[in-house]
Amino acid sequence: MQSKDLLQLAEQFGSPLYVYDAEKIKSQYNRLTKAFSKVEKLRINYAMKALSNVSILQLLRELGSCLDAVSIQEVQLGLHAGYSPDQIFFTPNGVSLEEIEEVHALGVQINIDNLSILEQFGTKHPTVPVCIRINPHVMAGGNENISVGHIDSKFGISVHQLPHLVRIVENTNMNIVGIHMHTGSDILDIEVFLYAAEILFDAARNFKNLEFLDFGSGFKVPYKKDDIETDIEELGKKLSKRFNAFCDEYGKELTLIFEPGKFLVSEAGYFLAKVNVVKQTTSTVFAGIDSGFNHLIRPMFYGSQHHIENISNPKGKERFYSVVGYICETDTFASNRRIQEIAEGDILCFRNAGAYCYSMSSNYNSRYKPAEVLWINGEGHLIRAHETFEDLLKNQIPLPESVTKQ
Ligand SMILES: *Cc1c(COP(=O)(O)O)cnc(C)c1O
Secondary structure: OOHHHHHHHHHHHOOOEEEEEHHHHHHHHHHHHHHOOOOOOEEEEEEHHHOOOHHHHHHHHHHOOEEEEOOHHHHHHHHHOOOOHHHEEEOOOOOOHHHHHHHHHOOOEEEEOOHHHHHHHHHHOOOOEEEEEEEOOOOOOOOOOOEOOOOOOOOOEEHHHHHHHHHHHHHHOOEEEEEEOOOEOOEOOHHHHHHHHHHHHHHHOOOOOOOEEEOOOOEOOOOOOOOOOOOHHHHHHHHHHHHHHHHHHHOOOOEEEEOOOHHHHOOOEEEEEEEEEEEEOOOOEEEEEOOOOOOOOHHHHHOOOOOEEEOOOOOOOEEEEEEEOOOOOOOEEEEEEEEEOOOOOOEEEEOOOOOOOHHHOOOHHHOOOOEEEEEEOOEEEEEEOOOOHHHHHOOOOOOOHHHHOO
């Protein structure tokens, strides 16, 4: 997408605004499937928690993607978007037995990530095909909050508990059809990923009835120029070869599953916000925008670096700015960042705003959530309207007067 298109969309739909480029989602999807084209049975389950607008789900469905859902509500959204139950995978963490049973009743493949629920579920429903989430305890980089493979992580069943796990499966006689791992975000080192894969293969040898192996995600995408990213092509080459060899050994053509979120949608997203005020203090020049961490929390939440451009002045001389939000709380998007000279009223564009941006937004400070636009075939389509005052009041129930007037 070009800056002039983004600027035009900000004028047309107002700010703040999320814009997603369909072409980029498509090219990322095709890039991933191409990298693993040597694998006979490949399945991509889009991790919809990254960006769950129904139009995005439908776009990915058209491309051939399936879904990875982490709550029953995500499952329901997926069904609403036209996915069939067998195209949806449920990989929750710490949810109740009841929720797992409800999702199973919808016809969706379930994944269990702790021994307690596994034992309860297996005892009650021994014939239901179940996938189990293993924690291989491999650190795949990224930061503390998004690394889920470490020893203290709440995710998955520790690979060290495999003997206990096998005993539960034997005692309940349950049907384990898949093994899953998700080492967390930001894989920088392919060798580390391949090492984790070996742990998964080892675990897989304990189960005779497998249909698939799910390698999760955690592919790193570039956030700025010259940033390192997961070399998908290299990973594809190496893991495909290793996976195919494992299938030969196992004696069955298994399905290889990935569940990328960021990889598919991060770079496709742009967040556009208007500069309300340029404020010079003794030490800093602030650019205050008509947004805050209520709309894009990643920089404050885990220090994510979102590249920022002034698309109203693309050729402007670069100066240093701290870009901050308008909510009443420290709310910094970027500190002393080089950005083309900013005037009040300019539109700033945040890159990598496709994944975990809108989906983590809130109404903090009683602000409305932004609108979302899908840019497809050279045209912008509104796929979610800006909120209105009614949205803030929705579900609020006034107390009866008998209670308020004492
Ligand atoms: C969040 C999540 C993903 C997606 O991770 P990305 O880093 O966005 O690719 C995949 N699988 C599971 C189980 C997840 O919770």
